[in-house]
Amino acid sequence: MTPRLRRRVFLAAAAVAGALLLWGLTGLPDYGVYNGPYGDVLNRVAVAERKATNVVASVTFDYRGVDTMGEEYILFAAVLGVAILLRAQRDETEQPPDEDAADRRAPGTSNAVRVIGLALVGPVVLFGIYVVSHGHLTPGGGFQGGVVLATAALLVFLSGEYVTLRRVSPEVVLDTAESVGAAGYVAVGLLGVAAGATFLANVLPLGHPGALLSAGTIPVINLAVGLEVAGGFVLLLSEFLEQTLVIRRPGEVT
């Protein structure tokens, strides 16, 4: 189809499909009305049963923990895929940079930006660790905290310290962090089996609601997820960064 024809066909079909969608959506309860029962039951029983004050965390890591295991492996598979695609390419295209690189180079980072960026790394890392470790109590958890931790690595990048980044987070370490996190999730699942219960059964002591050490396996899984997500996202970003890195290195003002 030519672009023009395609656009017309699409608009005609989308009008029909959109009408159907709206028609079906009006069959839902009015916005703001919730009939349950799934969420209501969990809101009623989850805190007592899991000792985690954040019910979303109980759902994510306990009641529906197997969904989240799948989700972690989706991330794992995507990171592997990106690594396979871009590493193969990097081997082919890595070449000595030349003067052409100068005009593609981002403007040199000023010292002020670098200092601010580096000064932020500490607090961001702390915040990330806090978000990971309090996932069962307050909003947040392994995923959100993991992404925050990954942004700490980015701050290092933004402040122009690529070489530092390369030194502190070589691929092997990241690969390992990501794999340990992913395997850790399955291992916690198997812990349930080993204890004579089912896969992903929460067999650790539950403690008291609101305590940092409570909710049994939930914070442990959160930790595994945090490790995997942080490793995975830094890997994703650094795989994309790699090319920029090769080109930028000569003009760098470090």
Next chain:
Amino acid sequence: MDAVAALPVALPLLVAAALVGLAPVCPRRAADAAAVATAAVVTVLCLVLLARSLDGPVVYWFGGWTPRDGIALGVAFAVDPVGAALATLAGVLATAALTFSWRIFEAVRTLHQGLMLVFLAGIVGFCLSGDLFNMFVFYELFSVAAYALTGYRTTNPGSVRGALNFAITNSVGAILVLGGIALLYGRTGALNLAQLGQALARGPADRLVVVAFLLLMVGFFVKAAVVPFHFWLADAYALAPTVVGVLFAGVVSELGLYAVARVYWTVFSAPLAGVEGLRGVLLLGAVATALVGGVMCLLQHHLARMLAYATVSHVGLTLAGFALLVPVGAAGAVLYLLADGLVKGSLFIAVGIVDHHLHDVDERRLQGRGRHMPWAAALMVAGALGLAGVPPFGTFLGKALMEEAALEAGAPWLIGLFVVVAALTSAALLRATGRVFLGLGPPGPRDLPAPGPGRAGDHHRRAHPTQLAPAVVLLAAAVAVGLAPGIIDAAQDAAEHFTDRPAYAAAVLEGVPEPGPAAAHPATPLGGPALWAVVSALLGLGLAFVALRPDRLPERLRGGATRLWDPVAAVLRGLHDGGIGDSVTWLVVGMATFGTLVAVVVR
């Protein structure tokens, strides 16, 4: 409760993470062996589950969250023979594919093995799950692994393009599935298939049910490659590496069909039970898919692309079996899908062997170059017969049951469709076999573009046992499905449970074991179907002969055939020339059409 239900998912995921984590220190052979062994163990576990589920579904609540008052708090695997058999098929194909790849060296090998195991785990989880959102998660898991596996062969530029279209079109399909899940959740507050079915059974097929059905079906049709949702498939399947193609052609499209059938029977069968026209709407899609796939298959010269379109056409045949909406049809479709998957897996390996030894897969350039490869030729011919559905292949029994269902449902014309479509796909394969391995046929055009750089020359003369054995084993398994004693009855029993929504719900939500086989099934007539299968194979042979020796045809007949065939071929080729934009446009067109039809027949 023992963990046999959870292990075939947990084990490959654990090994995948270990392989990737240990990649820098793990020797290549050890990683290969671990991957093959894991796939084999998954196969055995799935077989154990299959055996257990014959006495009623194996229900496994993760975390021990058994339902309270009919409300599922957690996620369950609800394993029935259909799901377990499909998971076993995936395990067998993965083991065969990984064995085949033993001798093929690739730089990013360990990462690749890790991805293959994640892919397998996703498929198995999808087959075993009894929760709609959990099915979505596993659907995305094997899909993401599949996108990456399609595109990574960087020596073949087309594979990246194929992977992009594959990933974008299928992601749109996944979005629609999730939209359908959200609609159902808004209405019922449930995600468990059995509980959803119970909730919907209380009401009529109103607008929300119709649109949720539309979204879920279209999403799964994209994965199954039902026309017109199939435009992404050929490039993805044909240009993917052989190891991956075996699983794609053998099981991935089938998973889309499985989901269509599973979700229809567990969730929608009660409100949609009285809808007369639904069967017609589904059959329309099935017929279009079977014919478009069959004709496109015959038009291909690229061997893997030929198999890709054979997949499309056979998806149409299988969908026809399910679309009859009777247990016998479902039984036939399931048997057909299993045996057909094994045959296509074997054929994909045969093409992989040709590619590995002759560095090309275009039948015109390969003319006569396969004369020294009798094994590969034999595999191709046997595979073509398997596709034609000749006894003793399992595909024959599947078709026999589907033909019985067609008669039962008052659609005897479907038998004609089965004969023609099987003839088209086997003709394409027989023609290619004759040309490549016997050098038959008029010489191809001289100005064909050369295969990619560094791909010329016949280096390897003999196929290695690790390459031949998996293909032979897969074919033997397809024959075993056809010869297994009592398999027709077992398939019918399984299909009766598969289509029995209240019994499924009781088993999952209340732990009530399903009743055993209700009554003896009437004997499936095999004489007629055998005759049709032979007609199909002969027709295929005849078509292949005509394609290879058009000069033997009387002048006038040839002229007439050309006038009839060429415009059809030109139109179909033109339609299949598009990229991502076309693919997604057709998806929306198909959604609008299917939705309108369903809305009309329900009202």
Next chain:
Amino acid sequence: MRFLPYAVAAWLLLVGLYGIVTSRNLVHTITCLSVAQSSTYILLLSVGFERGGTAPIFLDVPVGTKAVDPVVGALTLTDIVVGATVSALLLALAVQAHKHHGTLDPEQLKPERD
């Protein structure tokens, strides 16, 4: 108002698909896909929303307080991760496609004729 968020979700899905269909740059296509994906976040959270409910976090409020559905929150979290990872993978594929074909225009990436 009763159906506004649902309509917004449907609109975003169709707009995202329109972007994919008319796109002339793969990176643009991928971003449009993420817009289409975001329609599912909105739809999921809308069907679980209860007017007057708090967040389902019972640290400062006692159990029994009216709260919104925690399940849709968990589902949307998964959905967001899936969307982001698929986008990342697609971006890597787009970079590869550009390397092989020298273009990001999907119109120039059509399959070769057999």
Next chain:
Amino acid sequence: MIVLEVAVFLLVAAAGTAVVLTRDPLNQAIVASFYGLVLGIMFLVYQAPDVALSQIAVGAVALPLMILLALAKVRALEGSRRRDDR
């Protein structure tokens, strides 16, 4: 309160449309980042702080950044391609 909700919904719809209609991918990444942020705010209205936190981290920061990096990579490749042609 309801007025605020309606305003946020309409803003989301408008921002999503703007993302699609911004044809230059570089500008689009910036609009997409804004869209991610607006979605995050919408999720706060929905009383889903967990989701809002994820959405802001991913939709407003990580994804736009990946888009920018991918574009930078493509440009770098284009540069080396031009150089090879010379």
